Amino acid sequence: MSSILSGQRLTYETRSGDRLVGGVSLDVEPGDRLAIIGPNGAGKTTLLRMLAGTLRPTSGAVNLFGEPLSAMPPVKRARRVAVVGQTDQPDHRISVRDYVALGRIPHTARRSGAEEAAIIRDALERTELPLLAGREMGSLSGGERQRAQIARALAQEPRILFLDEPTNHLDPRARGALLALVADLGLTIVAVLHDLHLVPGFATRIAVLKQGALVACGPVEETLDRHVVRDVFGIDLLRLPHPHEDRQLTVFDIPLTRSTGASP
Structure with a gap:
């Protein structure tokens, strides 16, 4: 299956020289629900905006349906x-x-x-x-x-829907209901999500960012493992049998500590 959206070595630097995203390459295929995840300041929104065409990368390129996004007229882009x-x-x-x-x-x-x-x-x-x-x-x-x-x-x-933290300021039940609605739309989705608990039930693929770099990208079950979660977020991931249903639970063990940095 060929990609409908492709980013090649996307980099964005501010005028002061701060690099928010560096050298990120990824593809989005029809029907994907790609979740972009990472800690605060990892460059998630910057990457999403470059992929959507609302922010021009400092270097690198985005192709949408085989055409350079930078050369696409705004009206044509807005129809896609x-x-x-x-x-x-x-x-x-x-x-x-x-x-x-x-x-x-x-x-x-x-x-x-x-x-x-x-x-x-x-x-x-x-x-x-x-x-x-x-x-x-x-x-x-x-x-x-x-x-x-x-x-x-x-x-x-649209053929692709971009969502930047769509569950912000919603209570837990409303978050789940909103993402269930989005998942049923039948569209290709690229979404920035900050709540890790929602990712396994919503996304088909994830892109994991750390300090502006892509550290992992692929199917959720293969990519969202305890080593990636510990390295990027500094917390533990556990997969446990559901006590009442024939399925696994993905649990993120988040300790109440003053430290906000990921463990080495």
């Missing part, structure tokens, strides 16, 4: 990828339906009014928002707002 970022701040006064409709901007005048309405309605239904369509964005809970942002992205009809 959608991004839900950490800092998205929709106008609190806009209705959920009108906010989701903003996702149709890259497709202006390409379909009839009835077709446009059907696409928006489908995006609302897939994110379980029809009953909230008339509400103002400012009246939504955190989980509802995240679903509205994903619905807007779906209205773009």
Whole structure:
């Protein structure tokens, strides 16, 4: 299976010379749910933004469907990828339906009014928002707002959906529900996740960053092992039999200590 998104030796340095990401290469294949993980400051969001085309790398290249992303017109890119970022701040006064409709901007005048309405309605239904369509964005809970942002992205009809820490500020049950919804969309997903407990149930592949470098990349079961977790995060990973179900539990043993650095 050929990749639909490919990054080659991606490097990003700030104007002051700080290297946030250095020499990262990876491929994303159709149907992947790739989780980018790593400790704070590892370069996760920077890498995601370079892959999505919202940040130009200092060096290296990204190819999307075999074309250089840097040369792709913004409208063409927006018809292929959608991004839900950490800092998205929709106008609190806009209705959920009108906010989701903003996702149709890259497709202006390409379909009839009835077709446009059907696409928006489908995006609302897939994110379980029809009953909230008339509400103002400012009246939504955190989980509802995240679903509205994903619905807007779906209205773009993307081939790849990028999510930057989509479960931030949600309670544990809402985090699981949101990622279950995303996993069922049938899209290729690239997501930055900070909660390791969510990774095994959501991702098909992971990319592990440490200090801006890619230290591991591959299928979750093969790549997320105790040696990688201890080296990168300084905690232990345990796989234990579930006491009530015929499956394993992945447990991260996080000690309550003052130290925040990974063990040597």
